Amino acid sequence: MDSPNTLILDHFFPTDVLKITEVIETEKIVIHMKSVSRFCICPKCHQTLEHSHGTYIRKVQDLPILGKNVQLRIKAHEYLCKNAACPVITVAETFNGFLNANRRMTQRCEDFICMLAMETSCEGCARICQAMNLHISGDSVIRFLTERYEAQPVPVCGETIGIDDFAFKKRNRYGTVIVDETTHKPVAILNGRDSNTLKAWLQQNKQVKRITRDRAGAYASAIGEILPDAMQIADRFHLHQNLLEAIQNALKSAVPADIKIPIDQIPADFQSPEENQTAKEESKKK
Known part of the structure; x- marks a missing residue:
């Protein structure tokens, strides 16, 4: 026993x-x-x-x-x-499911490594695993994550989507993210933010009827060419941004940039910042 x-x-x-x-x-x-x-x-x-x-x-x-x-x-x-x-x-x-074909680690071991990599980084995950006496390299962690990503089913979007650009590296490389408005989850990340990139994706998703986007002309032309009947909606952020820009332009045209004060309206006891600093230094010497 x-x-x-x-x-x-x-x-x-x-x-x-x-x-x-x-x-x-x-x-x-x-x-x-x-x-x-x-x-x-x-x-x-x-x-x-x-x-x-x-x-x-x-x-x-x-x-x-x-x-x-x-x-x-x-x-x-x-x-x-x-x-x-x-x-x-x-x-x-x-x-x-405990051990799959052609694997050198158990499934639960791979699950732990992938979860740790998502919370840290691939190289950081490898260093933590080495400290735990779990032998793996950063390249193997990347391979695990890549295999799991490729094994995921292709996400399917509904009739309403949101489109916006983002930077992989600012001022260097940009991409396009497409989000399903029903689930609020990304369904595609495209390499580039030009019209040709978006056209190729829209050709495969002609069920889309409503698109929320920014005011970029490249997106507008791509949608108008591939889905001419789709409703294009300006998102709230860019409407606010356009309104703020219009208000600033109106104020600039109505209010001068520099306002000059006549000398006769300056009080007699007014002191400039330089004069105030000089007076403080003299009082300290006394």
């Missing part, structure tokens, strides 16, 4: 497909495991494979335990796909 003070490692792994056979602790923790599954799903034809082709050892990194690096040595199966129309011949088994 297990002691209530004993940490049972089996509880942290999918016991329906993996079984721990040995744990070796030195400067790191090596956990030997073997697969107990009896079938696998082909990733191409999605058929259930039950004919085992052989076994091999997968060396995988997991989350650290009490500051020690954890390495898994998993004896996994390879299965034969007998579907003649399938391009895959052998399939390495995965373990219910």
Whole structure:
């Protein structure tokens, strides 16, 4: 019977497909495991494979335990796909989302790294992981984030969108962000802020009927050419900006920039700032 003070490692792994056979602790923790599954799903034809082709050892990194690096040595199966129309011949088994194909880290380990990178930076994340005895480089962190970004489904926008430009690097490189007005989430980030960039995106999204934009002529011409029936709406910020500019121009034309005060209207006891400073210095000397 297990002691209530004993940490049972089996509880942290999918016991329906993996079984721990040995744990070796030195400067790191090596956990030997073997697969107990009896079938696998082909990733191409999605058929259930039950004919085992052989076994091999997968060396995988997991989350650290009490500051020690954890390495898994998993004896996994390879299965034969007998579907003649399938391009895959052998399939390495995965373990219910715990470990995916061709990965050197467990899924939970990758999740932690990606979350940390989003809150810090890729290089900062790599340095923190190294301090935790989780071995990874900044380039690998970038690869994880890129793979997850590319695996996301293409966002679909509704009939109303907002368009505005932004700077990747001020005075150097600009882009265009497109936001769905219903969800208030970005649906596309375009490289550039000219009309050709926006035209290519509008060609693929002709369901758009209402567009909120700034007063840029490039956006107006692109929308008018691709979606001539779409309603173009000036956003609130630029309406306020245009109103402020009109008020400033009106004040400049009505109120002179310099207001001269006649000498005869200056009080007799008026002192200039220079005279005030001179009087203070003389009083200090006394």
